[in-house]
Amino acid sequence: MSVRTLEVDGRTITALEGQTVFSAAWDSGIRIPRLCHLGGLSEAGACRLCLVEIEGQKKLQPACLTKVAEDMVVNTATPALLAHRRLIVELLLAERNHVCAVCVLNGACELQDLAAQLGVDHVRLRPQYPSLPVDLSHERFGLDHNRCILCTRCVRVCDEVEGAHTWDVAGRGRNSRIISDLGEPWGDSGSCTSCGKCVQVCPTGALFSKGRTVAEMRKDRGFLRYIMTAREKKLWIS
Amino acid sequence: MDEIPQTAGAAHDEREQILDRAMARHHNSGDALIEILHTAQQLYGYLPAPLLKKIARRLMLPPSRVLGVATFYHLFRLEPLRKHSAVVCLGTACYEAGGTELLEGLRQHPGSGDWSVASGRCVGSCGLAPIVICDGRAMARVTADKLEARLREDHDRGSTGTDAGH
Amino acid sequence: MTGEVLAQTRDTERERQAGLRERIACCSVAGCLSAGGGEVRAALEKAVNARGLDGQVEVIGTGCLGLCSQGPLVSSAATRQVYAGVTPEDSAALLDGGAGRFQGRTLGPDHPFYAGQRRLILENSGRVDPERIQDYIAQGGYRALLRAASAMSPAEIVAEVKRSGLRGRGGAGYPAGLKWELVARHPASDRYVVCNADEGDPGAFMNRSVLEGDPHRVLEGMAIAGRAVGARQGYIYARGESPLAIARIRTAIAQAQREGLLGGRIFDSDFQFQIDLRIGAGAYVCGEETALLASIEGRRGQPVPRPPYPPERGLWGCPTLINNVETFANIPAIVERGGAWLAAIGAPASPGTKVFALAGRVARAGLVEVPVGTSLRTIVMDIGGGVPAGCEFKAAQTGGPAGGCIPAAFLDLPMDYDTLPGIGSMMGSGGLIVMDTSTCMVDVARFFMEFCMDESCGKCVPCRAGTVQMHGILRRLTRGEAAASDMSMLEELSRLLKETSLCGLGLAAPNPVLSTLRHFRNEYEAHLAGRCPAGRCSIPVPEPV
Ligand SMILES: Cc1cc2nc3c(=O)[nH]c(=O)nc-3n(C[C@H](O)[C@H](O)[C@H](O)COP(=O)(O)O)c2cc1C
Ligand code: SF4
Ligand code: SF4
Ligand code: FES
Numbered sequence: 003m004s005v006r007t008l009e010v011d012g013r014t015i016t017a018l019e020g021q022t023v024f025s026a027a028w029d030s031g032i033r034i035p036r037l038c039h040l041g042g043l044s045e046a047g048a049c050r051l052c053l054v055e056i057e058g059q060k061k062l063q064p065a066c067l068t069k070v071a072e073d074m075v076v077n078t079a080t081p082a083l084l085a086h087r088r089l090i091v092e093l094l095l096a097e098r099n100h101v102c103a104v105c106v107l108n109g110a111c112e113l114q115d116l117a118a119q120l121g122v123d124h125v126r127l128r129p130q131y132p133s134l135p136v137d138l139s140h141e142r143f144g145l146d147h148n149r150c151i152l153c154t155r156c157v158r159v160c161d162e163v164e165g166a167h168t169w170d171v172a173g174r175g176r177n178s179r180i181i182s183d184l185g186e187p188w189g190d191s192g193s194c195t196s197c198g199k200c201v202q203v204c205p206t207g208a209l210f211s212k213g214r215t216v217a218e219m220r221k222d223r224g225f226l227r228y229i230m231t232a233r234e235k236k237l238w239i240s
Numbered sequence: 241m242d243e244i245p246q247t248a249g250a251a252h253d254e255r256e257q258i259l260d261r262a263m264a265r266h267h268n269s270g271d272a273l274i275e276i277l278h279t280a281q282q283l284y285g286y287l288p289a290p291l292l293k294k295i296a297r298r299l300m301l302p303p304s305r306v307l308g309v310a311t312f313y314h315l316f317r318l319e320p321l322r323k324h325s326a327v328v329c330l331g332t333a334c335y336e337a338g339g340t341e342l343l344e345g346l347r348q349h350p351g352s353g354d355w356s357v358a359s360g361r362c363v364g365s366c367g368l369a370p371i372v373i374c375d376g377r378a379m380a381r382v383t384a385d386k387l388e389a390r391l392r393e394d395h396d397r398g399s400t401g402t403d404a405g406h
Numbered sequence: 407m408t409g410e411v412l413a414q415t416r417d418t419e420r421e422r423q424a425g426l427r428e429r430i431a432c433c434s435v436a437g438c439l440s441a442g443g444g445e446v447r448a449a450l451e452k453a454v455n456a457r458g459l460d461g462q463v464e465v466i467g468t469g470c471l472g473l474c475s476q477g478p479l480v481s482s483a484a485t486r487q488v489y490a491g492v493t494p495e496d497s498a499a500l501l502d503g504g505a506g507r508f509q510g511r512t513l514g515p516d517h518p519f520y521a522g523q524r525r526l527i528l529e530n531s532g533r534v535d536p537e538r539i540q541d542y543i544a545q546g547g548y549r550a551l552l553r554a555a556s557a558m559s560p561a562e563i564v565a566e567v568k569r570s571g572l573r574g575r576g577g578a579g580y581p582a583g584l585k586w587e588l589v590a591r592h593p594a595s596d597r598y599v600v601c602n603a604d605e606g607d608p609g610a611f612m613n614r615s616v617l618e619g620d621p622h623r624v625l626e627g628m629a630i631a632g633r634a635v636g637a638r639q640g641y642i643y644a645r646g647e648s649p650l651a652i653a654r655i656r657t658a659i660a661q662a663q664r665e666g667l668l669g670g671r672i673f674d675s676d677f678q679f680q681i682d683l684r685i686g687a688g689a690y691v692c693g694e695e696t697a698l699l700a701s702i703e704g705r706r707g708q709p710v711p712r713p714p715y716p717p718e719r720g721l722w723g724c725p726t727l728i729n730n731v732e733t734f735a736n737i738p739a740i741v742e743r744g745g746a747w748l749a750a751i752g753a754p755a756s757p758g759t760k761v762f763a764l765a766g767r768v769a770r771a772g773l774v775e776v777p778v779g780t781s782l783r784t785i786v787m788d789i790g791g792g793v794p795a796g797c798e799f800k801a802a803q804t805g806g807p808a809g810g811c812i813p814a815a816f817l818d819l820p821m822d823y824d825t826l827p828g829i830g831s832m833m834g835s836g837g838l839i840v841m842d843t844s845t846c847m848v849d850v851a852r853f854f855m856e857f858c859m860d861e862s863c864g865k866c867v868p869c870r871a872g873t874v875q876m877h878g879i880l881r882r883l884t885r886g887e888a889a890a891s892d893m894s895m896l897e898e899l900s901r902l903l904k905e906t907s908l909c910g911l912g913l914a915a916p917n918p919v920l921s922t923l924r925h926f927r928n929e930y931e932a933h934l935a936g937r938c939p940a941g942r943c944s945i946p947v948p949e950p951v
């Protein structure tokens with residue numbers, strides 16, 4: 003594979019052909035914000051947090067989907083981009099009911115971290131306060147729709163890695179919800195293998211392990227990279 | 241909603257056969273999901289959960305994907321329709337001509353208990369706005385009075401029908 | 407079918423029609439049918455039968471005659487007139503002569519409604535019964551396909567379309583020839599042609615009228631496209647809410663197949679092409695091309711980020727040509743009469759004609775077809791007869807929920823793909839709603855935002871959550887509950903959606919807000935102060951002082 007040289011935020015970096023701007027930047031220590039992307043899963047391009055400016059292109063481009071090109075000039079943190087990202091985070095915080103104080107993931111939530119990192123210290127939008135259920139029917143895990151940001155990581159990991167496709171999205175627009183099987187309680191799902199991958203990849207406290215108290219839970223997202231590499235190299239055979 | 245709705249046994253079998261044939265015609269391919277849901281709804285009037293489960297099995301699709309599709313599109317119904325249906329057009333022309341008021345009036349009308357009332361977007365008769373489709377037939381330049389008359393007409397017909405039966 | 411059989415069919419049908427004393431065409435598309443056109447047709451047929459005129463007088467259904475607001479419309483081949491507001495009781499007069507009865511509701515070709523129009527796409531309305539393929543063939547139908555299949559190479563067809571300068575009629579105006587070339591040049595072996603008939607703009611009925619009135623024209627255009635780009639399979643994706651269009655397409659496909667105009671070895675060539683119908687189920691976003699393709703594949707109609715564009719990776723990963731109904735409807739004429747012929751019509755950078763669905767506060771509402779670049783004034787004032795007496799023109803909305811309004815000051819601007827964006831509007835697919843001074847522009851913006859909010863697929867955050875917030879602000883404005891900070895947030899959200907949304911729905915959702923802000927900011931300010939200048943919003947009135 004050949005190597006490409008590009009400029010990101012004024013720094014010259016190299017990347018492999020076919021690599022995305024997101025991962026090339028990441029490898030060079032430049033962290034572009036993201037919520038729907040997760041290494042090892044297909045890309046949704048849905049959260050729009052990773053949008054960057056690429057010189058010569060009129061429209062902002064999602065770093066998670068854009069392939070590097072020779073001499074590409076990328077800006078990942080212009081004032082306009084930062085303003086957009088703050089507003090997107092505000093939109094997410096106002097969309098459902100994010101009460102960090104009672105969340106098992108408090109302190110380790112990707113949404114919370116991002117808000118802090120972007121300097122979102124209050125929300126200027128009207129909170130929607132939808133009335134949403136919590137599904138505690140599964141023996142080991144729980145799903146709190148109030149904290150779901152519809153990133154679809156759980157849907158993708160369950161389909162692409164576990165092969166169970168327990169999760170999908172039902173409804174549309176503001177009425178979108180994560181569902182298991184035919185909308186039955188998670189605990190009654192016939193397809194769920196209780197592998198817990200969805201819980202690990204969920205960026206917020208929407209999917210959580212039961213029996214942890216507030217701010218106690220931590221997620222291991224590195225496991226995916228391990229599984230995927232192991233699969234490619236067939237590590238379990240030798 | 242535990243069972244696929246049945247009317248007479250024969251009709252039930254026939255519907256199931258038609259649906260099976262439709263799926264077979266599409267080689268039980270998941271690509272045909274939307275076509276199959278259309279067919280199923282035509283046959284049964286709506287899409288109850290057991291029916292979705294059956295379709296999922298036959299097309300070898302995850303149930304969550306089938307429900308995801310069925311709930312994405314507004315024409316698919318998971319609940320049965322009432323005896324009558326009224327769709328008030330709220331396309332731009334009909335909205336400007338007072339469609340919202342008609343819709344509200346219909347929803348609040350004491351005689352609309354038998355009616356499934358919904359709104360739609362442009363039925364292609366903007367020149368005659370506002371439009372209301374009652375039981376599949378479009379009414380043009382609708383006014384509150386016209387709707388009132390339509391509801392009453394049906395009510396009267398309904399009651400004479402039962403009277404005659406006794 | 408062979409070329410000779412086609413010519414034979416045409417001549418036989420022409421002779422048959424020439425032998426008739428009269429052919430009465432009843433408009434049989436949605437508008438006139440809701441006005442009672444079906445009853446008129448039935449009464450006419452009965453009257454013909456009662457008079458023993460079968461074989462001499464024929465009553466047919468036909469495509470949109472245009473003046474929907476005064477339907478049912480009926481046109482007579484013998485008198486070359488169109489009669490408006492026809493009732494079943496008029497049948498006798500139509501058959502026995504009695505023109506006096508139609509005083510004030512007769513429209514000849516020189517009537518201002520027709521005189522200002524140039525009908526190409528709609529040329530067959532009044533002449534062709536959409537349910538009879540012979541009628542279409544009698545008007546020269548399928549001759550272009552014959553030419554494309556037997557006398558032209560695929561590259562020549564693409565070149566002809568490029569020469570015509572035709573731009574996609576689905577809204578964005580992308581040059582059709584360039585798109586065809588992209589698909590034709592792709593090395594993949596399987597390719598598809600898709601016709602976007604999902605017309606979902608509230609207040610738009612151009613595409614469905616074309617499909618209801620002249621479906622074979624679209625099939626022929628698609629088959630020619632199949633030949634040009636090397637596809638063997640085509641799909642029409644039609645809106646589930648248009649049962650009549652669906653029925654007519656089904657009939658037309660079956661007829662074309664039976665005649666060998668679709669299927670294998672078309673006109674004895676090695677060209678084969680099949681068309682299947684796919685029916686949407688009520689999702690506006692499925693008009694967006696990637697969502698439409700997902701829907702054909704049986705999935706949720708959610709867009710995927712482009713690139714790759716469909717000509718590169720479309721249906722089942724194969725190169726796919728996707729065009730609008732009206733784009734395909736232009737193709738037979740381009741092949742038949744040459745690209746240069748179309749290029750000479752309309753505006754130089756946007757040749758051809760455009761069909762508009764004219765509605766709202768206008769004396770004559772309906773379907774009009776004009777050369778691209780015709781001014782709004784011609785369409786609204788001359789063809790449409792202006793706003794009804796006692797009202798005053800305020801603005802016209804084009805492009806539906808993705809478009810913007812055009813205020814009176816711009817009535818003389820040419821309506822084309824390059825001019826309208828300059829004033830914050832767009833051509834869109836052809837919905838044209840006229841508004842008068844009783845229309846509140848803030849309420850119009852709220853209406854379109856509600857539409858976008860309801861139709862957002864929910865995939866990307868800016869559109870899913872942003873439309874909800876924007877709609878909330880607009881609703882507060884129309885209720886007199888908004889604060890000044892709401893206005894700046896409205897503009898901030900507009901920028902966010904315009905720059906970060908995943909697909910065209912979210913990207914264009916702020917357009918009606920931005921264009922009303924641009925041309926009617928005073929109305930927003932009035933609402934902030936608790937007053938609706940148009941008197942439409944019910945804002946609680948403070949006690950008079
Ligand atoms: C939200 C949305 C809705 C659309 N709806 C339609 C539609 O109803 N009909 C249509 O032809 N194109 C529609 N389009 C445009 C299509 O994506 C696509 O550009 C078009 O079908 C291409 O055909 P054309 O080049 O012939 O215009 C829509 C686009 C968006 C973003
Ligand atoms: S449950 Fe978690 S992983 Fe799944 S969509 Fe919601 S936020 Fe994303
Ligand atoms: S812009 Fe709206 S419709 Fe388009 S992908 Fe995003 S949420 Fe879906
Ligand atoms: S990470 Fe790229 S769009 Fe979400």
Ligand code: FES
Nearest residue numbers: 329331334363365
């Ligand atoms: S807006 Fe109601 S018919 Fe078009």
